Amino acid sequence: MAHFIDRRLNGKNKSAVNRQRFIRRHKQQIKKAISDAVTKRSVQDLENGESVGIPTRDISEPVFHQGQGGERERAHPGNDKFTPGDRIDRPQGGQGQGSGEGQASNQGEGDDDFVFQISKDEYLDLLFDDLELPNLQQNQLNKLVEYKTFRAGFTADGVPANINIVRSLQNSLARRVALQSGKRRRLRELEELLSEQKKNGADVTEIEAIESEIEDLKRRIGAVPFIDTFDLRYNNFVKRPVPSTQAVMFCLMDVSGSMDQATKDMAKRFYLLLYLFLTRTYENVEIVFIRHHTQAKEVDEHEFFYSQETGGTIVSSALKLMIEVMEERYPADQWNIYAAQASDGDNWADDSPLCRELLTKQIMPFVRYFNYIEITNRAHQTLWHEYETVAQEYPSFAMEHIRQQEDIYPVFRELYKKQSVKAAS
Numbered sequence: 078m079a080h081f082i083d084r085r086l087n088g089k090n091k092s093a094v095n096r097q098r099f100i101r102r103h104k105q106q107i108k109k110a111i112s113d114a115v116t117k118r119s120v121q122d123l124e125n126g127e128s129v130g131i132p133t134r135d136i137s138e139p140v141f142h143q144g145q146g147g148e149r150e151r152a153h154p155g156n157d158k159f160t161p162g163d164r165i166d167r168p169q170g171g172q173g174q175g176s177g178e179g180q181a182s183n184q185g186e187g188d189d190d191f192v193f194q195i196s197k198d199e200y201l202d203l204l205f206d207d208l209e210l211p212n213l214q215q216n217q218l219n220k221l222v223e224y225k226t227f228r229a230g231f232t233a234d235g236v237p238a239n240i241n242i243v244r245s246l247q248n249s250l251a252r253r254v255a256l257q258s259g260k261r262r263r264l265r266e267l268e269e270l271l272s273e274q275k276k277n278g279a280d281v282t283e284i285e286a287i288e289s290e291i292e293d294l295k296r297r298i299g300a301v302p303f304i305d306t307f308d309l310r311y312n313n314f315v316k317r318p319v320p321s322t323q324a325v326m327f328c329l330m331d332v333s334g335s336m337d338q339a340t341k342d343m344a345k346r347f348y349l350l351l352y353l354f355l356t357r358t359y360e361n362v363e364i365v366f367i368r369h370h371t372q373a374k375e376v377d378e379h380e381f382f383y384s385q386e387t388g389g390t391i392v393s394s395a396l397k398l399m400i401e402v403m404e405e406r407y408p409a410d411q412w413n414i415y416a417a418q419a420s421d422g423d424n425w426a427d428d429s430p431l432c433r434e435l436l437t438k439q440i441m442p443f444v445r446y447f448n449y450i451e452i453t454n455r456a457h458q459t460l461w462h463e464y465e466t467v468a469q470e471y472p473s474f475a476m477e478h479i480r481q482q483e484d485i486y487p488v489f490r491e492l493y494k495k496q497s498v499k500a501a502s
Contacts, residue, residue, distance in 0.1 A: 208354060208493045210324060210415060211446040211473070226314050235311025248308035256301050264294045324413040325363040326355060327399050330381065331420035333370040333390035340452050343482055344419040345382055347450060350489050351417055352378075365402055369395035375402065392424045392460060396435040409443035416444055422451045422458045429459040433467055441471045448475040448492045 159165070231244055271287045328348050332341065355362050366381035367373055370388030373395040399416065407414055424432070441447060449464055451457065461476070468474045477488045 208358070208490065209495045210355075210359075210413070211493070225317060227317050229313045229315040231310040232313040233307075233310065235313070239311040239314070241310050241312050244310040245304065245308050248310060249304040252305065252308055253301055253303070257298050260294050260298050264291060264298070267291050267294070323411060324359070324415065325365060325407050326351070327365045327367065327402070327414070327416040328352075328381065329367045329369065329373075329395040329399065329416065329418040331370075331390065331392065331395075331418075332368050332384070332387055333423070334387050335390055335423035336387075336421050336452075340421050343452050343479060343485060344450075346482070346485050347419055347479070347489060348417070349382070350486070351493075354489075354493065363407075365399075367395050367398055369398075373398040390424050391428050392420060393428050393431045393435060396432055396440065400435065400439050403440075403443065414444040416440070416447045418447070418449045420449075420451060420460065421453045422455070422460050423453075424458065424460040426459055429463045432460060433463040436464075436467045436474070437470060441467065441474060444473065446473050446475070447471075448477070450477045450479055450488060450492075452479045454480050 231241055267287055267290055271284065271291065274284055274287065328351065330344055330348060336344070352364065355364060364378075366376050366378060368376055368381060368384065368386070369392070370386070371391045371394065372388070375398065376384065395418070403409070403414060436447070451461055457478075464474075464476055468476055475492055477492060479485060479488055
C-alpha cells in the first residue's frame with residue numbers, strides 16, 4: 078500500500094485541510110456555539126467571525142489498545158457501601174472543565190476549553206447550513222442564480238484531500254520512464270560489455286572503469302524519486318452559476334408604540350438573519366422592506382433597520398401595501414413570492430379579521446411561503462387567533478412564537494430548513 082507524504086512548502090493557509098477536517102468533526106458543537114453567539118451579539122456585529130470553545134475532553138483522539146479480557150473480580154479495601162452489581166449514580170453538579178464552580182483547592186490540575194477563531198465565511202456557512210427558501214419553483218430563467226459545485230478535470234495545485242491518486246501515479250510513471258529509460262538502456266549495454274570483457278580477460282583497468290560507470294548509472298537511476306511534486310494532480314472543483322428562478326422576499330415589520338425597544342431589537346435580529354441568509358445563499362434575490370404602524374411605508378435597508386419612527390397599530394396597512402407592490406412589480410406567474418412578518422400581536426381589534434381576509438383572498442393564493450413570528454411574553458391576542466385559521470387552510474403559512482432572544486435562531490432555522498429535513502423530522 079502506497080503512502081503519500083506532502084512535503085511541499087506550506088503556503089499562507091497551511092492548516093486549511095486540518096482546519097476543515099476539525100470543523101467537520103466538531104460541527105455540531107461549533108453550530109451550538111454559533112447559535113449561542115447569535116443571541117449575544119449586537120445587530121451590527123451579527124455577521125462577523127466568532128471564537129468557539131470546545132471542551133478539551135471532546136477533542137481527544139480515540140485510541141485502540143489490547144484489553145486484558147475475561148471477567149475479573151477485585152476486592153478493594155475499605156468498601157463498606159457497595160456490593161457487586163450495584164449501579165453508581167453520576168455525581169451531581171459540575172459543568173465540565175474550567176466551569177469555575179466549587180471550592181478552591183491546593184492540588185490537582187486541568188485544562189481550559191480549546192478555543193479557536195472561525196472566519197466570517199465559515200461562520201455564515203455554519204449559520205445557514207441546511208437552509209433554503211421553501212417551495213421555490215422555476216419560472217423565468219433570467220434572474221436568480223445559485224452556485225453549485227461541479228467537477229472540472231484536474232489541476233496541478235490543490236489540497237491533499239482532493240488528490241487524485243490514479244492520475245498522480247500515471248504522471249509519476251511517465252516521468253520515471255522519461256528520466257530512466259536512456260540510463261537503463263545504457264546500463265544494459267554496459268553490463269553486457271562487462272560480461273564480454275571478463276570472458277575475454279580484458280585489462281583490469283578497463284573492467285574497473287566499466288564497473289564504476291555501472292555503479293554511477295545505478296545511483297542516478299535510484300535517485301529518481303518514485304513520486305514528485307510535478308506528478309501530483311488534484312480533482313478540480315469549480316462553482317458555476319445555475320439559473321434557477323426569480324424570487325422576492327417581503328419583510329413586514331411592526332414598529333408601533335406597543336413594540337418596545339427590546340421587542341424591536343429581536344425583530345431586527347430575525348430580519349438581519351433572513352437578510353444575510355438570502356444574500357449569502359442566492360446571488361440575486363429582491364427584498365422589499367415594509368415598516369408599519371397605523372400606516373405602512375416601503376423603505377430601504379438602512380431605514381428598515383435604523384429608523385425611529387413609531388405610532389399606533391394597524392397591521393392590515395402592511396398587507397395592503399404588499400398587495401399593491403405585488404400587483405405592480407411582481408406578478409405571481411413570473412416570481413416566487415415570499416413574505417416574513419414580525420409583530421408583537423397587538424393590533425386594533427377590528428383590524429385582525431381584515432388581516433385574515435387579505436391573506437386568504439389576495440396574498441396566500443399567490444405566495445410560495447408566508448411566515449409570521451409573534452414576539453411577546455403575553456397571551457396571544459386576536460391577530461394570532463385569526464392567523465391560526467389561515468394556517469389551517471394553507472400549509473405554506475407558518476407561525477412561530479418568540480418569547481426571548483434565545484428563541485430567534487432556533488425559530489429561524491425551523492422556518493427555513495430544507496424540505497427533506499422537514500419531512501424527516
